[in-house]
Amino acid sequence: MSVFLPLLESAADSALVDALGRIGPVIVPSLVQVPVSDTCGRYILFDHDSSFDLDKVVDFLDGGAEKVIIPVSWAKEIAGTLPADRILLLLDVANVSAVTDKIREGVSGVLIKTPALDLDLISSVMRFFSDSSVYVLPTTLESPSQSTIRKILGAKAALVLPTSQLTLGASTKDQINVGEAFVSALTSDRRDGLFATVVSSYPQGGKSLGLVYSSVESIKESIVTGKGVYQSRKHGLWRKGETSGATQDVVHIFLDCDSDAIEFSVIQHGSGFCHLNRLSCFDDLYGLSALERTLQSRLSSAPEDSYTKRLFNDQSLLRSKIMEEADELCHAETKEDVAFEAADLLYFAMTRCVAAGVSLADIERSLDKKAKKVTRRPGNAKPQFAPKAAQPTSVYSVAAPAANGKPNGADNDFIRMRTFDLSVISKVERSQLLRRPVLKSDEMISKVKPIVDEVRDRGDTALLEFTAKFDKVNLSSPVLHTPFPDETTQIEENVRQAIDKAYANIRKFHEAQAENSTLKVETMPGVVCSRFARPIARVGLYVPGGTAILPSTALMLGVPAQVAGCQEIVIATPPKSDGSVSAEVMYVAKLVGASTVLKAGGGQAVAAMAYGTQTVPKVDKIFGPGNQWVTAAKMLVQNDTDALVSIDMPAGPSEVLVIADSTSNPDFVAADLLSQAEHGIDSQVVLVAVNLTSSELDAVEKAVDLQAKALSRVDIVRQSVAKSIIVKTSSVEEAVKFSNDYAPEHLILHLKEASQAVSLVQNAGSVFVGPYSPESCGDYASGTNHTLPTNGYARQFSGVNTLSFQKHITSQEVSADGLKVLGPIVATLADCEGLDAHANAVRIRLRQILN
Ligand SMILES: NC(=O)c1ccc[n+]([C@@H]2O[C@H](COP(=O)([O-])OP(=O)(O)OC[C@H]3O[C@@H](n4cnc5c(N)ncnc54)[C@H](O)[C@@H]3O)[C@@H](O)[C@H]2O)c1
Ligand SMILES: N[C@H](CO)Cc1c[nH]c[nH+]1
Missing domain, CATH: 3.40.50.1980 (Nitrogenase molybdenum iron protein domain)
Incomplete structure (x- = not known):
């Protein structure tokens, strides 16, 4: 959690915004146009009266905003659709009671606007939003001070400070210096009051450069100037590089978990951080960072016979090598081979990047930005790379909404499952298909x-x-x-x-x-x-x-x-x-x-x-x-x-797996899938299609859409079906093998020879055989039990049955003749374990019997 959250106003000057970006995320109102650096975290505030706009929210999140802060009326629409950890709720003191459980579960925290700083109010909001972040924006705070910031931190919340109350200059009655605000949270456990400070390299993925000390004064100066400034224990304030030229640009300053140590993430210039003219006081670079450095030096000056230089000069050779290595990586089988081929591919890919002036930090920034996207593309391969007969969608897009890239919601959306072809996906992708939607x-x-x-x-x-x-x-x-x-x-x-x-x-x-x-x-x-x-x-x-x-x-x-x-x-x-x-x-x-x-x-x-x-x-x-x-x-x-x-067992959301061949009735199949999809948004249904033609599959998909839209629980079904899958297979054996690996709670066999396939079933909670055995019969009245293992636990658990309510007791009765034979065996084993009393309990009886 931040020490405080700055709220950017349109008049904020760029030096102040840059300084704020160094110490944490900033709140940017959605209608305010203030340029914020790429490295600064942004929370987008929708604090205006315009009507709900899901596309806008999604655009900001896809564009890299860490969180959006939305009013209660919007949260009602969004809760459960977008990841909770990306959403904060904007609350006025007056509308706390409008927050339903669904809204509370759909957000990761709250920004509360309050006329006065009332600690009782903060702690009751805190309790209501248990474990969530609470930010407090006082609408009438006159003089921001370190003590106010500390008071709110003491309540485990954080203050929101508009930029008009922040300054890079000295603090006044109306404004607090940014550095002073930041250090409010710091406490030193050292006699000299300094703070241990780890300096790490931003472009080298956080590689440690060295350990120094900071004082309140040095931190304040660093935040304001953006340069590395520390506190030497012998020589006082130490502006890194002032004499050597090895200066630093500060990208981030982080507090550690208990606010008594600091990390400075910097871009180091000149000969490096260490007084021995090396980048780091610790070990040298290794791995990808070392490769990047070597490639950069080859680009500026390489020996004539350097292969890397040849690659820099011959773009078509480089292109061919990247394709060749990518192909080899795809065909590698053992762990060693995969690592070997991946290393080759990374070498050629990095050569391409360095030639284009792209650094590892640029790549990591791009990765981080992609990870923030809430909508995923289907992930299909481009036609020239796609395997012939099929175009499977990505198995990794479990959180992905509907196929059109928008969350399922509008009534005219086609309600569809995602389709995969077992003959073209990799082993890893197959194992992803066996996993259920994430359970935390x-x-x-x-x-x-x-x-x-x-x-x-x-x-x-x-x-x-x-x-x-x-x-x-x-x-x-x-x-x-x-x-x-x-x-x-x-x-x-x-x-x-x-x-x-x-x-x-x-x-x-x-x-x-x-x-x-x-x-x-x-x-x-x-x-x-x-x-x-x-x-x-x-x-x-x-x-x-x-x-x-x-x-x-x-x-x-x-x-x-x-x-x-x-x-x-x-x-x-x-x-x-x-x-x-x-x-x-x-x-x-x-x-x-x-x-x-x-x-x-x-x-x-x-x-x-x-x-x-x-x-x-x-x-x-x-x-x-x-x-x-x-x-x-x-x-x-x-x-x-x-x-x-x-x-009884670890139970989870309901699920069904239907295996269907071309003799199946598409309406029956669709009805069976939907009967479980309607249980809850986390239910998962799977159709394993055995040699179904595209038109047969199409008929099932159309029936799912049509029947789903007529259900009273269509809103639930939209969400569960979006997480569900169709798996294409080419034989009953392959289909049942997939089902055994998935271990469904319910297995329905819509097959020509359904009863024969039962002998192949190894893992399932309960099986429904043939076209006239809908799962609903087992849910209510056929006689079997409907409390069954879910989430793959059918591999080792049985469904609830009469024996679940009984326990077994064993007993033994040994006669004197019996002990004559059994006794010596037991005594020998007890001796072997060194347990004399065990052996004695037998020998004492044997002596009596033999006498
Ligand atoms: N596997 C099976 O045999 C089987 C059979 C029937 C139902 N199900 C599953 O059972 C589940 C039923 O769930 P349900 O919610 O309808 O009923 P439920 O009775 O399981 O849960 C409702 C209770 O959850 C508690 N709760 C709700 N929100 C809470 C919150 N924010 N904090 C603390 N407690 C909270 C409340 O006390 C509420 O009474 C579904 O997932 C369904 O798929 C499974
Ligand atoms: N299908 C559920 C078990 O997953 C049980 C149930 C109860 N009512 C209807 N169905």
Whole structure:
């Protein structure tokens, strides 16, 4: 976070803007035309009344702006479409309450305009935007000072200072010197008050040049003049190069993480930084920087027989070598060969750059600018380089919006998946296709931890507070206990009949899975080993309820718990806005014999079941799908040995993979893909096409677009379909191999010989065989369970089943005759491990038997 953020006004003079660019990003209002150097970070402020303009926002971000600062009305439109870490919210004190959870999650911080500097207000904004950056722009700050800057930093926020309040001259009542403002944050832990300062080379990718010291005075002078100025411990202020000519231009000055050391990123002139006339006091250059230096020196003076000189003089030779080396790199196979060929290519590419006056720093700047783009081009190869029969799009553009390069949004956009041909993509690209849209599990775990901790420590009070905060419901009690009042379970007759039939099918299939008999094996005469199952006593079932009410999930978790014989079943689900629980979920709760219904969702519900509260019973195992808050909380509590709780599996967003050949019905295929795409914006659906012609594929794509636009959840579908893929394959075996590697939650086989293909399946949560087995049947009522492993975990996890609610206990009974044979084996192994007591427990008995 910056010490302060300068807000550029149109009257700002260029020397002041340059100085500000050296010490951090600057805020540039979108309508203000002030030239800012390429190396300076820009935050673009949309602080005017014009109507929402997504293209403008995207243009600024693509153009290299680090962030955009947008009003709440714009954030409503943008949240979830553009990366949150590129967006700050512009807030007036008056409109804090207009910020929804969706907006809060869609931004990385806030710039709050406030008439007065109110620390209480700042800390409540801070809490509301937990973990985000908070910048404060006082609309009536009269005299900016170091103490004001420190006061705001103390609240973990940063002050925004308009350029009219900043000066390169001495501070006055109305203006503060830029250097003085910057050093406000510095604290020295040295007796002499100096700051250790690392000097690094900007053009050489941050190579360390040396270690020096700075004083408040030297830093201030450097910021204002843009020259390297330090503090010699013997000779006072040290203007680098004043006598030797080896001056420095300062590009950036950075504070370290605890503000007691500094880095000066400089362009070093003359003989170098070191007094030994070398660039650096540390080691010499290596790698690409060393190559660049050699090439630059060859360009200015090279021996006659130099090959590099020949390349400089013969552009067509250089061109041919670049093409040759690029081709060799593409064909290299081993790690060593790839490194070898890449080094050759870089040598010729750098020769081309140095000949054109392009430096490594120019290349890095270009890379950094590209990394800031929020729209990606499809990445197709130009026709002369494209493989014959196919034009695959880039696998790396997972975050890419629609094929036209704009975020999906306008109603007339074609809703389409991205297409790849397995026969032309590389191994690396294939492995990219197997990955799901990025899941930030570490980040989510740290966000949910405070919620879990609060519920563990403060029980029901915290639980009710979080329900009020996240679900906007004020409850007097978080639970309903049996017997549930009749009015809470009243449902439509047709729904009741459907639930009853689904219950019967699910129960029938799950009863058949129960292990009721004891497994017995006599491993040696007189040595009988057995294994028997017992129910897990107390189970917690999470039934999602954020965007859709899911009584089907209550069935899928409740039936196996009941069949397994669990003694205490707690069902947790977010309350509706009137504080009640959906009657359908309550009906199922009664049907499966739940003893408690917890009216809470998200991380707080998981924590309540893991630790127990005054009213919520503690459980031994937590089951069920949910959004990222639920999943992160489940992962967190299962790792806490104090909670002593396990979970069913790490679940994630819903997904389906459909394998279709030319006998498939395109409308059925499209409907199956969309049935999972509608779950959430992070759902992913995959179509693996087996020898489909372009017109057959076209028919599926058109059906997806047409059906999607008729769905009530079309806004969700637009986003999930944009992240989804079509993979072209040339045989059923190749298609199933891809599916096994992907390990989908659901696998649907739209194949001529669908049932034969089942034998090839190695990894999948549940399989749907043939044209009349839509995945929806498994979601609701066929009898199989719909709580299944996602995100590739079908490689090692099974879906929820009756055994998930049981644990196994083994036992053994050894007779005296049995011990006569087994005993010596055991005693020998115990001796071998040096565990005398183990051996003794056997020998003491053997002695008695033999006597
Ligand atoms: N794999 C499966 O078997 C399966 C089945 C059904 C649903 N799902 C998945 O379950 C998920 C359901 O998600 P959902 O959101 O609809 O319901 P949910 O019940 O999982 O989550 C809603 C709760 O999340 C919490 N929450 C929301 N925003 C928060 C925030 N900013 N901070 C803290 N807590 C917050 C709230 O407490 C809210 O009650 C979807 O991703 C769906 O794909 C999976
Ligand atoms: N398809 C989901 C599992 O990924 C389960 C579900 C519930 N309701 C409808 N579908």
